[in-house]
Amino acid sequence: TRALEDAGCHCLALCPGIAYCISNRLATGVVQHLGEDRRLVFGSAGTRGAAMQERLLAVQEVMQAADIRAELSDNVQQSLWRKYVVILSFAGITGLTRAPAGQIREDEHAMGLFRQLTHEAALVAAAEGFDLPDVREDVAGLLHRIAPDSK
Known part of the structure; x- marks a missing residue:
């Protein structure tokens, strides 16, 4: 949070986001990270004003400076529904x-x-107004890319 404060983000609103990280629990306290798709996607839940956009860009810059692959989404709700489909x-x-x-x-x-x-x-995503035309191929691709012992 200190880095965020230094970047001028003193009072950030909560913003939805998605963490992408495939991992296995090997033992208590031991986690094995798998795959290359480790990233954070985040954005504003509502209409983004200039001040919010500046704050989000500052958060993205701080994360990237910490070697975190951070992506600012123009439609974070769509991104969330894509992740829901993967998880489900x-x-x-x-x-x-x-x-x-x-x-x-x-x-x-x-x-x-x-x-x-x-x-x-x-x-279900489509019924909620989120068309995800390529999500089936993306999810199937994920199943074929991950380690055979992943659950």
């Missing part, structure tokens, strides 16, 4: 099957369920 699909299939990603990828029935979960989650 992946957590749904791993929870239902109690299997890691590698076993799911190799099982035709599990992959069918996974695609259906992704489709249903995307329909």
Whole structure:
């Protein structure tokens, strides 16, 4: 917070954001970070005035100076819905099957369920006004990129 204060961000409003980090818990207190897509996406929940835009840019600069991949989203609600679809699909299939990603990828029935979960989650997002045209391919790609033992 000191770096944010130094950047002139004394009274930041809370802003929604998404953390992207794939990890496995190996043991109590031991976390293994997987994949290269480690980043923070954030933005304003409402209409962004010039003052809020300046604050958000200052936050982004502080994060980037700390070697954090930070992205300011023009439509953070859309970004949140995209993340919801990913979580619902992946957590749904791993929870239902109690299997890691590698076993799911190799099982035709599990992959069918996974695609259906992704489709249903995307329909919910669309019903809420968030069209995510490529989310199904993105989620399927994630399942194929992550470590086989990921849950």
